[in-house]
Amino acid sequence: MPDFVWSSQSPLKKALVPGRHGAGKAAPGVSLSHVSDIALVQVMTRRGRNADVAKAAKKLFGAEPPAALKISSGKVVTLVWSGPDQFLAFSELPQTAPSVEQQEQAFAGSASLSNQSDGRCQIRISGPNARDALAKMTSLDLHDTVFPVGSAATTSIDHTAVNFWREADDASGNPVYVALVFTSFSDTLWHLFVESSLEYGVEVAAIGAGH
């Protein structure tokens, strides 16, 4: 019997080409990066157990479950609203977030959990023209007054289901958006993000270079 060694690799290994692409030589209009090492758990509240889930989340993550269309942030974990009475518990590794086993124990009986760490691909889109590029493919209104920092949505981009939220602005005051897509669709959407950003000039970060 041969011994298999399973090693996880980025679904964007082929699609992602680091460096500067598209128009201009000055500062890029859009910055794209793939957050490759993540822990992600889908938490779905069981019927009538909202109070128990809120209590467990507060204890485990230091954050209440997010209100509708919002994210809530604990010390390490970000909770992202993903539908009525459900959210995603997301953290970037190697930060010491509660393990999936710890989460399963904490939510035992009150919520159903599903580990999506290798099931989804996280793409971060930022820069002064990030919103212009996204406007080509999403029907969401991303204006500051409608989609401020901390907003979340489940929507479709290019007929693909996407969890979408907005993090704190970057050091230059430009918006930072995060798209969470199924790994098998990430290649297609990555190309869409890059193509849509070329006219503004796009800087693509190498995998594992952080954000």
Add this chain to the structure above:
Amino acid sequence: MRIACPFCGARDSGEFTYLGDASPKRPDAPIDGGTAVEDQFYDYVYLRDNVAGLTREYWYHGGGCRSWLIAERSTTTHEFKSVTAAPGAGAAKAKQAGER
């Protein structure tokens, strides 16, 4: 066209799938109820009113929060009068309206 999901807010209609009339109620009848029950089930399964005006219909927000919704829509103007969560959507209530 946009549809106001009670959970997500106004969204492009392309995120939603239409199922059909939300009015028919499943007959609550014994298994061997005879032809009278058969007629009731025939109506429930096959017969639909072709309304010119306000209808109640099921829509699924598959491109968003994946909730089943009930919309009141006018078939003549396509105006959505109301969109509410279908029984069973979400987990907030211990038991939802219409649930046994």
